Amino acid sequence: EVQLVESGGGLVQTGGSLRLSCAASGFTFSTHWMHWVRQVPGRGLVWVSRINSDGSRTTYADSENGRFTISRDNAKNTLYLQMNSLRPEDTGVYYCVRDSLVGATSFDSWGQGALVTVSS
Amino acid sequence: DIQMTQSPSSLSASVGDRVTITCRASQGISIYLNWYQQKPGKAPKLLMFSASSLQSGVPSRFSGSGSGTDFTLTISSLQPEDFATYYCQQSFHTPYTFGQGTKLDIK
Numbered sequence: 001e002v003q004l005v006e007s008g009g010g011l012v013q014t015g016g017s018l019r020l021s022c023a024a025s026g027f028t029f030s031t032h033w034m035h036w037v038r039q040v041p042g043r044g045l046v047w048v049s050r051i052n053s054d055g056s057r058t059t060y061a062d063s064e065n066g067r068f069t070i071s072r073d074n075a076k077n078t079l080y081l082q083m084n085s086l087r088p089e090d091t092g093v094y095y096c097v098r099d100s101l102v103g104a105t106s107f108d109s110w111g112q113g114a115l116v117t118v119s120s
Numbered sequence: 121d122i123q124m125t126q127s128p129s130s131l132s133a134s135v136g137d138r139v140t141i142t143c144r145a146s147q148g149i150s151i152y153l154n155w156y157q158q159k160p161g162k163a164p165k166l167l168m169f170s171a172s173s174l175q176s177g178v179p180s181r182f183s184g185s186g187s188g189t190d191f192t193l194t195i196s197s198l199q200p201e202d203f204a205t206y207y208c209q210q211s212f213h214t215p216y217t218f219g220q221g222t223k224l225d226i227k
Contacts, residue, residue, distance in 0.1 A: 032128040035216075045156075045164065045207055047216040089148040095163055102168045105211035110163035 002026040002109045004096045009114030016086050020114050022079040022096030027109075030054070030074040033099035035107065036081050038092040046092075049081065050099070063089075086118045122210050124148050127218035132227040137198045143191045143208035148194045152212035152217075155193045158221075159204045168193065176226055184196075 008020040020036070036048040049070040050059045058070050069082040079096055093113040100108040123146040133139050143153065151171040156164040166175045168184040171191055181196040195202055203226055208219040 014156040023165070044220050047218070048213075050214070059214050070184065100166075102170065103173065104152050104170035106175075107156070107164070107209070108166045108169075108175065110165070111136055113163060 002098065002112035004098065006094065006096050006111045006114035008046070009094065009116045010118060010119045011103045012086055013050065014087060014118055014120050016087065016118070017082070018083045018116060020081040020083070020096075020116075022081075022111055024077045024079065024096075024098075027098070028099055029072075029077040030075060032101065032107070033072075034072060034079045035097040035099060036070060036079075037110075038090075039113070040092040041094065043092075045101050050093070051079070086116075088118050088120045091116060093119050121215055122149065122213060122217050124208055124210055124217050126206075126208055126222050127128060127176040128222060131224045133198055134197050134227045138173070139195045139198055139211045139224065141206055141208075141224075143186075143193070144220050145189045145191075145212075146211055148188045149212035151187050152214065153184075153186065153191045153210045154211060156209065157202075157204045158207065159188045164207060172177055172212075196227045201207055 003025045004064045005023045037052045038046045051070045053059050067085045071080045094110040095113045097107040098109040100106045125144045150162045153171045155168040158164040183194050205221045205223045207221050
């Protein structure tokens, strides 16, 4: 069974930093691109970042570019999101998401989410 | 960025009804369109990918169609477990963007 388990969320002040981790199991982690997606409670979904299977290529949404860093450790089956210079608008539930191997990009497995709250 | 617009934003229906949700992209995205279902307190679940391909394990009462800018998700006969919020998402180009969601509730 595919499992994605996020950790590292919490309450932080504006300008602070957090690092999210996502422990993956039940599949060959090193073959999948991975993503982070944010959801503001009661609101919609926002794609944050992606990383290719070997970690050599990364892409970010404009609002996160330069502040967030996505990375992975395939030996530990773990995905990371380092978040710096946090702003209140970064508040939300952050999901670790697996990219399907079938067809174009689609998000076929999701973690339970990690809540990040940035206070002003 | 590609904007995705869903309609309606909310919908009331009864068990057994046929329901259609539409999604429009601000520019052509070929068939790079996915649909997700989200229930309260849960992560989204992939239903359809590449506009019309059914994700493994998803009931066949769900179907998708469209290409270019206009897409639809149809549920042929609503079941109690289908009452949820549905999102479309384009994977044509980063940043990948989602529609605002369609909340489907019981009439």
